[in-house]
Amino acid sequence: MGVPAAVGHLDADCFYISAERVRNTFLLGKPVGVLGNQGAFVIAKSYEMKAAGVKTGDPIWEAIVKCPHGVYLKRDFRWYEVLSRLMLDVVREFSPEVEYYSIDEFFFRVPSDSERSLQETAEVMRHRILQQVRVPVTVGIARSKTLAKLISDQAKPFGALALVDPEAERALLDRTAVQEICGIGERRAKRLAEYKVFTALDLALANRKLIRSLLTAVGEALWFELNGDPVLPLYSQRPPHKMLSRGGAIGKPSADFNYIWGWLVRSLERLIEELEYHRVCAGRLETWVMHYDGQVGVGKVELNGPTDRFDLLLEAARLGLRRAWLPRRTVARLNLVATHLQWPGSVQRGLFDPPAERAETLARLKREVNDRCGRFALRSGATLFVNEFYKDEAYSYEVCDVRGKICF
Amino acid sequence: MLAETAALLPFLVLFLHLCLSVFICGSFFFFRGAMFGGIALSWSALPLEVLEQDELRRRVHERGGEREVQFLFRDYAPILPVWHEGQLRLVTWGNRRRDSRRLPCTGWTWLATVEAGGWSRCDAEPIDIPATMGLENGVWYQVRQGIRGLLVRDEHGAARVYMICEPASYYYRVMTRSHWMPVLIGERF
Numbered sequence: 001m002g003v004p005a006a007v008g009h010l011d012a013d014c015f016y017i018s019a020e021r022v023r024n025t026f027l028l029g030k031p032v033g034v035l036g037n038q039g040a041f042v043i044a045k046s047y048e049m050k051a052a053g054v055k056t057g058d059p060i061w062e063a064i065v066k067c068p069h070g071v072y073l074k075r076d077f078r079w080y081e082v083l084s085r086l087m088l089d090v091v092r093e094f095s096p097e098v099e100y101y102s103i104d105e106f107f108f109r110v111p112s113d114s115e116r117s118l119q120e121t122a123e124v125m126r127h128r129i130l131q132q133v134r135v136p137v138t139v140g141i142a143r144s145k146t147l148a149k150l151i152s153d154q155a156k157p158f159g160a161l162a163l164v165d166p167e168a169e170r171a172l173l174d175r176t177a178v179q180e181i182c183g184i185g186e187r188r189a190k191r192l193a194e195y196k197v198f199t200a201l202d203l204a205l206a207n208r209k210l211i212r213s214l215l216t217a218v219g220e221a222l223w224f225e226l227n228g229d230p231v232l233p234l235y236s237q238r239p240p241h242k243m244l245s246r247g248g249a250i251g252k253p254s255a256d257f258n259y260i261w262g263w264l265v266r267s268l269e270r271l272i273e274e275l276e277y278h279r280v281c282a283g284r285l286e287t288w289v290m291h292y293d294g295q296v297g298v299g300k301v302e303l304n305g306p307t308d309r310f311d312l313l314l315e316a317a318r319l320g321l322r323r324a325w326l327p328r329r330t331v332a333r334l335n336l337v338a339t340h341l342q343w344p345g346s347v348q349r350g351l352f353d354p355p356a357e358r359a360e361t362l363a364r365l366k367r368e369v370n371d372r373c374g375r376f377a378l379r380s381g382a383t384l385f386v387n388e389f390y391k392d393e394a395y396s397y398e399v400c401d402v403r404g405k406i407c408f
Numbered sequence: 409m410l411a412e413t414a415a416l417l418p419f420l421v422l423f424l425h426l427c428l429s430v431f432i433c434g435s436f437f438f439f440r441g442a443m444f445g446g447i448a449l450s451w452s453a454l455p456l457e458v459l460e461q462d463e464l465r466r467r468v469h470e471r472g473g474e475r476e477v478q479f480l481f482r483d484y485a486p487i488l489p490v491w492h493e494g495q496l497r498l499v500t501w502g503n504r505r506r507d508s509r510r511l512p513c514t515g516w517t518w519l520a521t522v523e524a525g526g527w528s529r530c531d532a533e534p535i536d537i538p539a540t541m542g543l544e545n546g547v548w549y550q551v552r553q554g555i556r557g558l559l560v561r562d563e564h565g566a567a568r569v570y571m572i573c574e575p576a577s578y579y580y581r582v583m584t585r586s587h588w589m590p591v592l593i594g595e596r597f
Contacts, residue, residue, distance in 0.1 A: 024550070026450055026540055030472030039583030048472060060583055064546045069471050071541060072549045074579065074597065252578050388578070 004164055006110040006118055007230060008141040009148035010091060010125065013157040015104035016044035018135045019083050020073055031070040033063060037249060043075065047157065080104075086133045094125055097236045100405050107145055107234055118162035126160045142169070145232045146225035149182055150200065166228065173201035173226060183222055188215055200226060238404050240341075241278060246270040247335030251389055253292045255330045261321070262385035267336045268317050269379055272308055275338060276367070277403065281306035283340025285313060287320030290333035299323030306342040309359045310380075444516065444571060444590055446480035447539035447555065448548070449489060455496055463487065463498070480543070481515050488569050490557060491536045499559065499569045508562035517558060519574040519591050533559045536593060537571065544584040553593040 012018060016034040021027045031052055036043035042058045052067035063070065084103045091098050095108040110121055122139040129137050140152030141162035147169060154172065155161040163169055179189040181200055191214055197203050203211065204226035212220040224231040250263040264287070275282060283306045287299040299320030303312065317336060325331065369378040376383075376390055383390065451459070451468070454477060458464070463485070467477050479488050479501070486501035500507075502515030517527070522534075538554040556572040576589040580597040589597060 020550075024552075026474075027550070028472070029474065035583060037582075039579045060547060061585075068546065070548065071471075072547055072583065074549075 003110060003112060003114050003116075003118055003121075004143075005112060005230075006141050006143060006162070006164055007145050007148050007234065008095070008108045008110055008122065008125075008139060009145065009152045010087075010106045010108070010129075010137055010139050011149075011152045011156070012087065012104035013136045013138060014044060014046055015084075015135070016075060016080060017046045019080050020076075022083065022134045023079070027071065027073075031067050033067075033070050033072050034075045035060060035072055036075055038251065039074065042072075045070075077103075083133055083135055087129055087135065087137070090129050090132055091125070093128070094121065097234055099235045100238070102405050107148070109234055110141060118164060119160070122160035122162050126158070143228040144225040144230040145234065146181065146183075146222055147172075147228065150176055150180070153180065169228065170201060170204075173204055174199055176200040178203055181222060181226075183218060184215075188219070191215070241280070243337055243339045243341065244271060244274045244278065244280070244282075245335055245337040246274060247288070247333065249333050250331060251386065253330045253332045255328055256385075258385040260325070260331050260334065261318075262383050264317055264321055264334055264336065265314070265380045265382040266386060266389075267334060268310070268313055269376070269383070271336050271338055272310055272313065272363075274403075275308040278341075279344060280341040281308045281344050282313065282338035283342060284338070285316040285320055286337040286339060287317055287324045288333075288335040288337065289321070289324040289326075289331055290335075291326060292330035292332045295326060295329070297324035297326055299325075306340065306344075308344070309356065310363060311359050314380075444573065444586070444588070445482065445543040445545070446478060446486075447488070447537065447543065447551070448476045448478045448541040449538055450540050451475035451477060453538060453540065454489065458489070458496055458498060461498065476540070478543075486515065488537050488557070488571070490559065490569050491538060492533075492559060492567075496538070497567075499567045501568070502570055503562070503568060508564070508566075508568070510563045511560065511568060515571060516573045516588070516590075517570045519556075519572050522558060522572060527558060527560065530560045535559045535569065537569065542590060542592075544580075544586050544589070547584045549583070549597070551592060552595050556591040556593060 017032050020032065020034065029048065030046070031049035032046040033042040033049050033054060034044040035041065040059060042054055042056060042060065042063050045054050045056060049067050049070050052070070054063045054067050054070065058066070060072065080103055088098065088100055088106060091106050091108055095111055097109040099107040101107055110118060114121060116124060118141045122141050126137055126139050129135060136158045138152045138156045138159040140148045140150070140155055142148040142151050143164055147163070150172060151161050151163055152159070154176070163172060176199060178184055178192055178198060178200055179186060181203070184192070192203065195206070195210065195214070197206055203223065206223070208220060208223050211223045215222070221231050247267040250260065254260060283303055285301050285303065289297040291297070299322065301316040301320045303316055307313065366378050370376065451474070464477055467479060467483070468475055469478050470476070480486065481501060481504065486504055487498045488501045489496055490499050492499070503511045503513045504515060506513045521527070535557050536554050537557045539551040541548050542551045542555070558570045558572060560568055560570065562568055572591045573588045574591050576584070576587050577597055580589045581587060583597070
């Protein structure tokens, strides 16, 4: 028995909360919020907390007023990654083509030789994940990725729905606001509203050329997808990165050079781990400095040749920081972005690069020590100024270095 | 002259009382103002003989359809559950009502004071305070095992427990706006 060509979207329900409940059943049924940004904001909440009026992004001091009996937790990306990969394994049991879209979302192609109907596939998959990973998920199956995501969004929580009938699709699109479509933000929605496009159905029925002129090729692809024509590719392997980035909030905002430099070096060491993992070298290093007053500075440094060497990237980061940091201003966030990535095999060495032997020996030693003794066991002395964050085991839970996903 | 001395007498008595406290228990840092508000323990974590005690009845609350017992410092008679000699017991939390003239009138003590031997003259015993949640400045947060505490006896022989605190980590400070945090067992915020 064959099934029509279809794509599925699996989305974990309140993933961070569900993940915490897996290891602590005491949290079941309680209003729970997971905090991010050093404990300042609610980044995920349970349905019970949502019912009390708490929104994602609410500061903790507002959340406790809306939900005084809520239980607040620290996020733990390492644990979330463990469960995320378990879910990925289960989805792969159903389909050989799975896109690891984000830590809690997966797209998959329903095999055409499946013996189950599409609705059965959605239900069995949902049940299997609950049974094996103990995380409740919602599964939506449709003719395209965009439709499948819209279906799973509407079927939440703990839903399983397959819709491939055009009439049923139209009804769904009619009750979906256009900004609920992934890829349509507030600005694009405003633009569409000028042409009386308010719902997903309006968009699907609009003139394709008009949509292309308003929303470029991205919007045109959405138009095809909403009409049941699957044009967006399903990436079962992550396409090579065009850039790699590491960074984030620097603990407490500071204007102290040593502290800021310590954080930048920490981010650089994380970035080099990524370069090594993906076996690429950076041709350019960008240092992004987000100041506490909202101003953003960027320092772009072209490297003499593509490299993943710590000593060369460190000098580039130093120069980048000098360009990006406004003097004496308090810094809140730092980001390092490696661009112009190249495979090491095709790298032209610079004439004036210092000899590589010593740097490579050091890098190898560092890798080996850290593999054996734990991440950051051996690290640059510059990071001593942020020692408190290395000593604080809990802080490493804040680091999200989950590899292989398509988006964050 | 005599009248002036008599007027100063209450202050003199208070001063001597403070000196006595410091002399007996070593160098305390007195916690004042808003501090760690309390803990909650799920109903199922408490043994039946403890649950039957009258003083627990008014501390029972419901959260998410599950019963829990809240032990708050602001209670009229604050108590805490402690593991002592293999048993879970309810013990008076600190000396907020100043029943003891010998012990500091607070519910907490610094980890640094404990480590420096500040309580050695009081025959203090380290104990574990089981908890499933902690409360600080209105923020309830999850506690995996419990909190470290110190069990001491007052001049009447009654047991009292002091919660051990340390300077708050940056995360804890942002989350609760408190500069101190309890010493948690097997984890750190």
